[in-house]
Amino acid sequence: MGHDLAPVLELRQVSRSFGPIEVLHGVDIALQPGRVHALIGENGAGKSTMMKIMAGYQPPSSGQVALDGKPIAFASIGEAEARGISLIHQEFNLAEQLTVEENIFLGRELHRGPFLDKPAMRARVRELLAALDCRVPPERRVAQLSNSDKQMVEIAKALLRDTRVLIMDEPTAVLTRAETAVLLRQVRALRAAGTAVLFTSHKLDEVAEIADDLTIMRDGAVVWTGLAAGMDEHGMATAMVGREMSDLFPPKDSTPGEIALEVTGLNVPGHARDIGLTLRRGEVLGVAGLIGSGRTETFEALCGLRPGSGRVRLFGREVRINHPWQAQALGMCYLTEDRKTRGLLLQKGMRENLTLQALAKFDRGLIDTRAEDRALDQAIADFDIRGHRGALVGNLSGGNQQKLLFAKTLLADPEIIIIDEPTRGIDIGTKQQMYGFIRRLAAQGRAIVVISSEMQEVIGLADRVLVMRHGRITGELAGSDATEEAIVRLAMGVAVSAPQQESAT
Amino acid sequence: MTDTTKAPIRLSMSVIGPVLGLLALIVAGALLNPNFLGWDNIVNVLARSAFIGIIAVGMTFVITAGGLDLSVGSMAAFIAGLMILVMNSALPALGVGIPVVLLGMAVALAGGLLAGLLNGLIITRLGIEAFIVTLGSMGIYRSLVTWLADGGTLSLDFSLRSFYQPVYYSGILGISWPILVFALVVVLGEIVMRATAFGRHCAAIGSNDQVAKYSSVRVARVRLMTYAGLGLLVGVATIMYVPRLGSASAATGVLWELEAIAAVIIGGTVLKGGFGRVWGTVIGVLILSLISNILNLTDFVSPYLNGAIQGAIIILAVVLQRESKAGT
Structure with a gap:
């Protein structure tokens, strides 16, 4: 031994x-x-x-x-x-x-x-x-x-x-x-x-x-x-x-409403081709695929974070989005997978980070810092963020950073929220909280995309799952069809998954 | 770990260091020369600080947003030259009077704004390093002013010069206009930096422009505005400068860019961006001018060593900033 x-x-x-x-x-x-x-x-x-x-x-x-x-x-x-x-x-x-x-x-x-x-x-x-x-x-x-x-x-x-x-x-x-x-x-x-x-x-x-x-x-x-x-x-x-873990995933109890997002023929040079999808209010759409399959790039292009071309309709209206602030003005936000280098200013405090994305809400010629403090109080309470208020965000734990990033994006009141790797590097207790937040947003009638490498997460959280491979959508799975094996098969492009073939991509 | 009380505010070395330095200089100056604290000397130091100071306030925004502008010194010389040429040639038509001075001021402001916009557009639209772009425009403006002056000096018409001179030499209650304008620029700058969305966006972009972009900040526009604002302030500084000597030459404004950048850094703004404070820049400007003032008033150290002492102060300021950062 x-x-x-x-x-x-x-x-x-x-x-x-x-x-x-x-x-x-x-x-x-x-x-x-x-x-x-x-x-x-x-x-x-x-x-x-x-x-x-x-x-x-x-x-x-x-x-x-x-x-x-x-x-x-x-x-x-x-x-x-x-x-x-x-x-x-x-x-x-x-x-x-x-x-x-x-x-x-x-x-x-x-x-x-x-x-x-x-x-x-x-x-x-x-x-x-x-x-x-x-x-x-x-x-x-x-x-x-x-x-x-x-x-x-x-x-x-x-x-x-x-x-x-x-x-x-x-x-x-x-x-x-x-x-x-x-x-x-x-x-x-x-x-x-x-x-x-x-x-x-x-x-x-x-x-x-x-x-x-x-x-x-x-x-x-x-x-x-x-x-x-x-x-x-x-x-x-x-x-x-330190307590009994009940079900990790909340029930999928929201009912899909009107079509919020409709994408056809989206091309992202070098990353994705001919992407088409629809997303309804009240729905959580999962996006699975290997790292490098073009998932992140597709949705970044959709939100104007990188060049792309294709037809995009938001709530029935055709739109052109070339910059992230345009997407936000139209009610669509992308939450990055990379909270440390793209999501948060690690050298700044919680307040400045929280309000950065929706600063216009606090702008009365000068910034209303009292309203900002109230927003921070609210976010700390709503999302159970722990840590010193005065602490630099870089000193918060990963889970608290993720919650803050979540709160920051939601402060902009997006109707369509694209969340890339919502629980990367965070513990299981916080994960469960994040899943609860996401389902609650759907129940409020917002339309949600969750991109994730964790298959259990996609299956447990999403109403429908899109699988991407080499920059294309290779399939859509819903309900009991969305199994790990089915996702792996579509993600790998093989009949039956085998670890050896997996590493070849 | 779980409580959400405010962390105590600590006075770090980067905050009090420049203030202590300034106080030490004032005490040293007062001890070395009794005239140092006299009204005339104070007004003189402040008025001379105003040109660099006005430019340094604009530079604080550029640097806070992660940029740099090396062209401001030669930009000031070029604008001064342009202003003198336009005023001289409009003189026969307008005569000596307020209209021709206003025309000159308009030319300076418009020229500064355009030059700043040009720098900013090349940096943001073409995505070229600010260092390279402004190094290039520094050479261009310096060369243009030399060409306009045909290698010599452009002088304001004598009659016009004496009419325009009060803009530098007179003021209200014995405080000259450059000092008043400098004070106004500082107060506005401090408010904009500290309390507006623009100031917050500058700091966010300088901290991490990717985060700013992903947070829907209009990064290119904010950056462009910092350069345009700096250009405009160069125009303001030139308006104050031209009546002092009434001339411009290839030697006008030489090394102003470095003095402005040095003042910003001594004041505690981080050179790589993300954090800036306008009041600190003012302290930086005052420290630099007091050093040369003290050297001129005393025969303790040769005034020729001015540059060496300023250089040592700049390095010291950055060392102090780093120590305080490592200490937290």
């Missing part, structure tokens, strides 16, 4: 405070060589802080970090890395304009005399990428890579450093199923090679699939730790949330 091996990295009664607020309360965790340890918990439970302490990014306020049984205080990230501990962030830490090879060797380039030893580096990179089943050419610029390939480059970078402890913060959040399968295979290989792996994920099925050990956190404390086999998915969710 290997559970009695000496731990390679341990936290002992570690607490951590930021100013007067203690976010970690005396946590213990032990990582063992050759085992995969999953760390789960709601957003804001303290997982990220814990990982940062383990990787030497932050010192603990009290308690000990122990490496090979001996207490240690890392002076820097570099020291932790030199001791074989690597942390892979949720946000990639890559130089976008450098090539894959240059990134992997950044700071530890191989030399021959005063010159770089490019052939040796090239060979080593090929070796590493081959081990990761990653077919990216080493000379490609990182800016041109997909998220999943960037993830692989990050892992390759860590592997180059003879990592003994690999800590991954939500490595699968931006990956498709096929890409996740590749990643998990690689994690298994690392485990076999004796590496201690710690990872966090909100996808409990993955946790159940790969973890040997499991630690569950809630509100800055460890609430459960033990063998992963001792806990099923339902138990995990209950322990994380």
Whole structure:
């Protein structure tokens, strides 16, 4: 079983405070060589802080970090890395304009005399990428890579450093199923090679699939730790949330009304062709498909965020939309999947973010800041947003950011709301809340599109599901026809889904 | 973690740093030369600060919205030259009087607005870096004014000059017009930056233009307006400047752009955009003018070292900003 091996990295009664607020309360965790340890918990439970302490990014306020049984205080990230501990962030830490090879060797380039030893580096990179089943050419610029390939480059970078402890913060959040399968295979290989792996994920099925050990956190404390086999998915969710999880998805009880949106022959150069769809008031339309199938681009073009051509009718009236503010004036808003770089101003406070999209509502020559504060009070109450009012939005947890983004868009009173990945990287309790919000909007008679990579989400939430593949709509499923298998088949363009074929796209 | 009370307001170094710097300069000046705090010297410093100051207020908006304008110095020279040419040639028809001065002012304002719009249109419509566009227009205007002056100096007709001079030298209650106009521009600028949708949009675009775009902000229009506004203010500054010397040459307004940008940065506006404050810019302008004023009044340090000291202050200001950011 290997559970009695000496731990390679341990936290002992570690607490951590930021100013007067203690976010970690005396946590213990032990990582063992050759085992995969999953760390789960709601957003804001303290997982990220814990990982940062383990990787030497932050010192603990009290308690000990122990490496090979001996207490240690890392002076820097570099020291932790030199001791074989690597942390892979949720946000990639890559130089976008450098090539894959240059990134992997950044700071530890191989030399021959005063010159770089490019052939040796090239060979080593090929070796590493081959081990990761990653077919990216080493000379490609990182800016041109997909998220999943960037993830692989990050892992390759860590592997180059003879990592003994690999800590991954939500490595699968931006990956498709096929890409996740590749990643998990690689994690298994690392485990076999004796590496201690710690990872966090909100996808409990993955946790159940790969973890040997499991630690569950809630509100800055460890609430459960033990063998992963001792806990099923339902138990995990209950322990994380601290209450019994009832049905994740609310009932689909709204009745479709008049046609709100009608699109025919929409072309988005380089991304989608001949898209046609209709959407009624009171309806939630799901859009499924692999990452890269043109889902996001299609709806961005529809809202004037990127060039596109085609016929668009809103509430029966033919319209031309070239800019997002035109779409908003016509009652249609797009909520981005990328809340950190496109959704919110991370360096600004909650109030300025909340009202940015609907600032005209508060503009009486000068901005009425009291009305803004009232709107923020309302949004905090309506959407259960937690955090200091004065805090920068970048310091809020992912779930609270998502709620704020939601509130911000709704402040513009859109009748048609396109929501791209409504629950990416947020915990299960917040997910359930988001689903409730979305269904409630439909019940109010708004027309809603939900784009999602999580099939259960699309099926559980949507009245109808459109599936896209290679920039085209390959099918529409409704009611009991909308099954995971049917969606996968349409998304992959194959008769029967098979993981090997999946990775080929 | 769950309470929603307001975080306490903290006075960071980036807020009080420039104010402390200004106070230190005033104390040093007063100690080094008894005339420093005299009425004449104060009015003199403020009036000289007004040109750069008016331009720097406009620059604050451009930089806050994530842009930059290097062309303002040569734009001012070109507008001054144009203004003098138009006024001189209208003189026979209109005679010395208010109409010809008003014509000159109209030319300055229209010229500034057009020049700013041109910069802004090229930057927003063609999507070229502001640095490149304004580096180009800086060269163009500088060359145009040299050409208009045929390599020499354009001078306002003597009779007209003495008629127009009070715009620089006189004022109300002993406060000269440039100071009054500067004060007005600052107050309006502060209100626009702090309390209007336009100011909020500038900060949003400078913070992250993608977020602004996805939030239905009319990014191109706001950006264009920052450049047009700056151009207009360059026109205003030129109206105040021409009566001072009554001439324009290839040497007019040299390095004004850098002084304006430096004042904005010393005042705590972030060079890469997203956060700006107009009152800080005023402090920045005053710090820069006081340094040269003190060096002129004392023989402590050679006035030739003015540039070196200003340069050190700029770097210091940015270091202080960064420290305070890392400290929060």
